[in-house]
Amino acid sequence: MSDVNFSEPQPDSAIFLNDVSVNYRIPSESITTFKEYVIRLVQGKIKHRAFWALKNIHLNVKQGEIFGVLGRNGAGKSTLLKVISRVLIPVEGRVWIKGIISPLLQLGAGFHPELTGRENIYLNATLLGHNRSEVGEKLDEIISFAEIGDFIEAPLRTYSSGMQARLGFAVATAWQPDILILDEVLSVGDAAFQEKCFERMAGFRDSGATVLMVSHSIEQIRTLCKRAMWLDHGEIQTIGLSDQVCEDYKKALSN
Amino acid sequence: MIYDSEIRKHPAVEELIALFKYRDLIFQLVRRDIVARYKRSVLGIAWTMLNPLGTMLIMVVVFSRAFNQPETYAAYVLAGLICWTTFSQSTSMSMNSMVWGSSLYKQIYLPRTSFIISTVLAGLVNFVLSLVPLGFILIISKVPLRPSALLLPVSMLFLFSFSLGVALFISTLAAYFPDVADLYPVLLTAWMYLTPIIMPLEFYREILNGLLLYVNPLYYIVNLFRILIVDGFVPHLQTWGVTALASFGMLIIGWLFFCSKADSFAYHV
Numbered sequence: 001m002s003d004v005n006f007s008e009p010q011p012d013s014a015i016f017l018n019d020v021s022v023n024y025r026i027p028s029e030s031i032t033t034f035k036e037y038v039i040r041l042v043q044g045k046i047k048h049r050a051f052w053a054l055k056n057i058h059l060n061v062k063q064g065e066i067f068g069v070l071g072r073n074g075a076g077k078s079t080l081l082k083v084i085s086r087v088l089i090p091v092e093g094r095v096w097i098k099g100i101i102s103p104l105l106q107l108g109a110g111f112h113p114e115l116t117g118r119e120n121i122y123l124n125a126t127l128l129g130h131n132r133s134e135v136g137e138k139l140d141e142i143i144s145f146a147e148i149g150d151f152i153e154a155p156l157r158t159y160s161s162g163m164q165a166r167l168g169f170a171v172a173t174a175w176q177p178d179i180l181i182l183d184e185v186l187s188v189g190d191a192a193f194q195e196k197c198f199e200r201m202a203g204f205r206d207s208g209a210t211v212l213m214v215s216h217s218i219e220q221i222r223t224l225c226k227r228a229m230w231l232d233h234g235e236i237q238t239i240g241l242s243d244q245v246c247e248d249y250k251k252a253l254s255n
Numbered sequence: 256m257i258y259d260s261e262i263r264k265h266p267a268v269e270e271l272i273a274l275f276k277y278r279d280l281i282f283q284l285v286r287r288d289i290v291a292r293y294k295r296s297v298l299g300i301a302w303t304m305l306n307p308l309g310t311m312l313i314m315v316v317v318f319s320r321a322f323n324q325p326e327t328y329a330a331y332v333l334a335g336l337i338c339w340t341t342f343s344q345s346t347s348m349s350m351n352s353m354v355w356g357s358s359l360y361k362q363i364y365l366p367r368t369s370f371i372i373s374t375v376l377a378g379l380v381n382f383v384l385s386l387v388p389l390g391f392i393l394i395i396s397k398v399p400l401r402p403s404a405l406l407l408p409v410s411m412l413f414l415f416s417f418s419l420g421v422a423l424f425i426s427t428l429a430a431y432f433p434d435v436a437d438l439y440p441v442l443l444t445a446w447m448y449l450t451p452i453i454m455p456l457e458f459y460r461e462i463l464n465g466l467l468l469y470v471n472p473l474y475y476i477v478n479l480f481r482i483l484i485v486d487g488f489v490p491h492l493q494t495w496g497v498t499a500l501a502s503f504g505m506l507i508i509g510w511l512f513f514c515s516k517a518d519s520f521a522y523h524v
Contacts, residue, residue, distance in 0.1 A: 024522055034432035082521070086258055086364035089518045095260040105362050114291040123287055126280040127365060155294075 020093035068228030099178025284373030345378030401487035420505030472501035
């Protein structure tokens with residue numbers, strides 16, 4: 001660890017985590033039925049074993065910074081993102097976030113096949129916390145960005161998977177976030193559409209959004225981020241300048 | 256906008272505030288439930304009206320010989336049935352909507368009560384639609400509509416609150432134990448026979464001096480609805496009080512229970 005730990009969020013902080021731990025309680029024998037639970041409860045045989053998905057995480061990301069998170073699968077990266085986006089409330093520690101976070105929703109989750117494209121835009125955008133009038137303002141832009149055309153009044157089940165993904169992306173990125181989370185590489189639609197997605201993300205970054213970039217590509221983190229951290233087994237292994245972090249991570253991988 | 260996990264209000268209050276912010280979502284979810292249900296069926300919305308009517312016809316034919324029935328028996332059964340259907344359907348569907356919602360609340364933050372509230376509200380929309388066949392039967396049975404029917408919205412509020420309370424409670428249990436979804440229909444069947452839906456009130460009054468009725472909150476709700484619509488008078492204040500207590504009490508219990516556990520829903524793999 002080679003980073004300053006603050007105990008309070010700083011004036012220029014965007015993401016601040018102080019000693020955050022997340023612990024999934026896994027029943028030692030899986031009890032999934034109410035009947036079984038009652039029987040075990042009477043017998044006094046319910047035991048849990050703790051699985052620490054995150055342990056004592058300290059993090060301070062400044063506004064406008066591009067910060068990288070490295071780690072293998074199961075290192076705790078997604079748990080970290082869930083804690084930051086308020087999906088998981090940490091068992092211990094403090095999470096402090098300033099501004100609106102880009103949604104981590106899987107593209108198209110929440111869509112309904114029987115509703116039209118337009119109806120699905122309203123449904124999806126309100127799921128992301130926008131109100132009717134906000135959606136109304138952005139409606140034309142979303143439709144044209146997604147390249148849906150006349151299909152907008154057709155039920156979603158008539159859409160190709162590419163069209164659904166484009167619509168999902170268009171809704172999710174219609175509003176400029178303060179904190180942009182980039183989780184792995186985007187793979188929406190064809191090459192031309194991917195180019196468009198990239199441009200939109202770059203636009204967010206250039207207009208001052210804080211970027212949290214999660215990846216297992218060392219090169220990507222090294223070229224795009226100034227600071228980064230390496231997570232393993234839910235703990236910070238190294239945090240600091242991305243060159244140093246990438247070096248340490250590379251070394252650990254080759255061992 | 257700052258989110259700080261250390262500065263939090265009581266979960267029940269926090270949920271209320273979030274829900275107000277997401278009120279347009281509730282509307283969209285209710286709309287989706289209703290539109291999706293009828294889009295692909297030929298008779299569409301007519302099914303909601305025909306369903307209770309069909310069940311009522313069966314009950315009237317079956318039971319008209321079993322008991323000495325007054326002329327208003329058909330209206331009595333139908334009024335009870337539409338209350339019961341609204342309650343039983345919206346509470347069982349709310350468990351499904353939480354399963355659907357889990358794919359969302361495990362990825363993004365949103366008030367988790369919204370899935371349940373919208374399901375119960377969609378049930379209430381169906382309730383309103385079922386009032387059409389009830390009106391039809393009232394005319395056939397020559398039951399005049401009296402001014403007491405104007406108090407119907409209050410009675411609907413009670414039905415909504417009670418259903419929502421039970422839905423929140425049962426969905427919280429189902430989030431931990433999936434087999435609750437299998438147990439619940441059995442409980443519902445028992446509950447239906449313990450509530451004066453099909454059999455006349457006298458039948459229940461004779462059992463244990465009517466004890467079965469007095470401990471059953473649904474009895475008060477169904478009874479009030481029938482008094483206003485079928486019997487056509489405004490009941491004593493005491494009747495209103497007990498019904499309000501039962502329905503709002505259940506709502507508060509369900510709301511507190513759900514909100515106290517809601518943070519841990521996303522932890523369930």
